[in-house]
Structure formats: structure tokens, C-alpha cells
Amino acid sequence: MRLTLWLSLFALSILSATRGAVTTLLPSPLPTALQQALHFLVLTFLFSLPAITQLKAAITRPMVLSMALLFPLPIIMSVLAEGHVSSHLQVVVFALLPVVIVLAVAHRTASFGPETEGRRLLVPAIAGAAGTLVLLPLGLPSSGLSRALLGLLVVSAVASALAGIRLHSLLAPVKIVPAAAVVSGTSTLLLAAFTLAGVARYPIGLRLSALVPDALLTLGLDAPILLLTLWLLREMHPIPFAARYLLIPLFSILAAILLLHPLTTPIMLGGLALMAGAALWLLLAKPPEAA
Incomplete structure (x- = not known):
């Protein structure tokens, strides 16, 4: 079972990195929020039809709230x-976010003493973030608005990590396809409302043929990514699953190195080693047990 989880996590990470590369190389003519709303709308119909009789069990207030945050x-x-x-x-x-997840799980299981696994797991979580900092050029925002938006982004990211921990238990009695339908429906409504609020505008004169790549992206990448994410949320402990926050950018950076052949430096190799080692440590770690 552990090997199956690992292979599924690597598949999820590779698919997510591929999706990021595709959207960078072939940008959609739609605003991001509208594009995502349409993707989730397609997924709502795709997953609702075969699971129409099972949706009621997946539609609970804690489930919908956690899915909206994640x-x-x-x-x-x-x-x-x-x-x-x-x-x-x-x-x-x-x-x-692996740091947040380790702290949250350790706090919840009352296992954050000086000699506990909870504290030791902070080492790979911090090392992975450090590796990312080494590899990516970082510029902090200078304006007040930019700093405020960065703060809100951090808050939303932390909320999504905590929601993922909550979903680990909420998804236990729920089948994956109806859960995917609920995620898709919730995301469609929120993203559509965000778009209609005027933050993103629909481009005038857009041809339907321009939406074909988006439809292919939805069916070819978004659908399996969503199913794998929900299945791993349910089956995998939150701490090993937190390795995805390191594996996805790691695979993206490795793909860029293979395709673009940039000059590799010892610092770059050190950053890659930190990210890979931290992800492996999180995967191999024994999560804290409930008190």
C-alpha cells in the first residue's frame, strides 16, 4: 500500500508540474479565475453524473468549507x-506549508516535546523551504498594497494546509468521485462569483474554438489531478502528503533544467538536493501518533 501511495504522489506531482508548464507555454485567452471556473464546471458535470445518488453523503458543511479553503x-x-x-x-x-502541517499535526497529537518526532520533522520541512529559496530568485514586495496581498496570500495558504489536514478525516467515509463532484461544484460557484464581481472580465469576441485547449487540459490533466489529490488526502497521512509542496516545484525546476540547459552551479545543485532530501525525509518519516 505504501508503494502505491508513493507512486500516486509522484504521479500527482508530475501531472501538476506538467500542468504548470502547459499553462505557461500555452496561456489561455481567458482570465485565470474564469478559466478555472469553467474547468471546474466541466468537472462538476463529469463527476456528478456517475455519482448522482452518492452526493448527499459528501455534501456536509465542514466538507464544503474545507474544500473551499483548499x-x-x-x-x-x-x-x-x-x-x-x-x-x-x-x-x-x-x-x-510543510512547516505549517508538521506544527499543526504535532500540536493536535500533543507530541511536540524536545525529543519527539514532531519536532524532528521540522528539520526536513524547513530544509525543503530553504532549498526553494536557494533555487528561485526572490524579491519582496515594496509597496503597502503588495505587502498586504502577500500577507493575505500567506493566510490563505495556511488555511488551505489546515483544511487539507481536516479533509484527511472528513473524506474517510466518502467515496472519491462524489467528493470530486462536490469540490468541483463548490469551486465553480466561488470562482464564478469572484469573476462576476468584476475582478476578472470576460474577453469580448472570444471564439469557441479557442476554448478547445482548455477543454483538453481539463479532461487530460485537471480530472486526474483532482481525483489523485482527493484519494491521497484520504489515504495518506498529512505529513508525508505535505511532500507534494516540495515535489511539484522540484519536478518543474528539473524539467526546466532539462529543457533549457541553464548553467548549473553548486548552489543550484545544493538547492535541488535540499528539496529532494526534504521530500524523501517527509515521505519516510513516521508521523506523530495521537495522544
Whole structure:
């Protein structure tokens, strides 16, 4: 079972890194929030039809709230931060989330003494974030608005990490396909409301043929990414699963190195080693037991 979880996590990380590369190389003509709303709308229909009789068990207030915090909220905050907080800084913010998850799990299990596994797991969590800082050029925002948006981005990222921990137990009695339908429906409503509020505008004169790549992206990458994420949230302990926040940028950086052949330096290799070693440590670690 452990090998299956690991292979699924690596598949999720590679698919997520691939999605990031595709959207960078082939940007959508739609605003990000609207694009994501349409993607989730397609997924809502895709997952609701085969699980229509099982949706009731997945629609609970804690479930919907946690899913809203984990999925659409970071997208909304990322859109708001565009032009104010660099994409590299946003990656670093999410690379810090293993620290949040280790602290939250250790606190919840009352196992954060000086000799406990909870405290020791802070070492790889911090090392992974340090590796990301080494690899990505980082510029802190200078204006008050940019700093405020960075603060909100950090808060939303922390909220999404805590929601993921909560979903680990909430998803236990729920099947994955109806859960995916609830995630997709919740995300569609919130992202559509955000778009209609005027923060993002629909481009006039857009042809339907321009949406074909988005439809292919939804079916080919977004659907398996969502299913794998929910399954791993349910089956994998939050601390090993936190390695995804390091593996996804690690695979993205490795792909860029292979494709672009930049000059590699000892510092760059050290950053890659920190990220890879930290992710492996989190995967191999024995999570704190409940008190």
C-alpha cells in the first residue's frame, strides 16, 4: 500500500508540474479565475453524473468549507496577487506549508516535546523551504498594497494546509468521485462569483474554438489531478502528503533544467538536493501518533 501511495504522489506531482508548464507555454485567452471556473464546471458535470445518488453523503458543511479553503481560495488569492507578488515568491509561500502541517499535526497529537518526532520533522520541512529559496530568485514586495496581498496570500495558504489536514478525516467515509463532484461544484460557484464581481472580465469576441485547449487540459490533466489529490488526502497521512509542496516545484525546476540547459552551479545543485532530501525525509518519516 505504501508503494502505491508513493507512486500516486509522484504521479500527482508530475501531472501538476506538467500542468504548470502547459499553462505557461500555452496561456489561455481567458482570465485565470474564469478559466478555472469553467474547468471546474466541466468537472462538476463529469463527476456528478456517475455519482448522482452518492452526493448527499459528501455534501456536509465542514466538507464544503474545507474544500473551499483548499481548492478555490488559493486560486482567488493568486489572481488577486498577480502583478504584486511574483510567481517565485508564491511558490516559496507554498513550499513553507510543510512547516505549517508538521506544527499543526504535532500540536493536535500533543507530541511536540524536545525529543519527539514532531519536532524532528521540522528539520526536513524547513530544509525543503530553504532549498526553494536557494533555487528561485526572490524579491519582496515594496509597496503597502503588495505587502498586504502577500500577507493575505500567506493566510490563505495556511488555511488551505489546515483544511487539507481536516479533509484527511472528513473524506474517510466518502467515496472519491462524489467528493470530486462536490469540490468541483463548490469551486465553480466561488470562482464564478469572484469573476462576476468584476475582478476578472470576460474577453469580448472570444471564439469557441479557442476554448478547445482548455477543454483538453481539463479532461487530460485537471480530472486526474483532482481525483489523485482527493484519494491521497484520504489515504495518506498529512505529513508525508505535505511532500507534494516540495515535489511539484522540484519536478518543474528539473524539467526546466532539462529543457533549457541553464548553467548549473553548486548552489543550484545544493538547492535541488535540499528539496529532494526534504521530500524523501517527509515521505519516510513516521508521523506523530495521537495522544
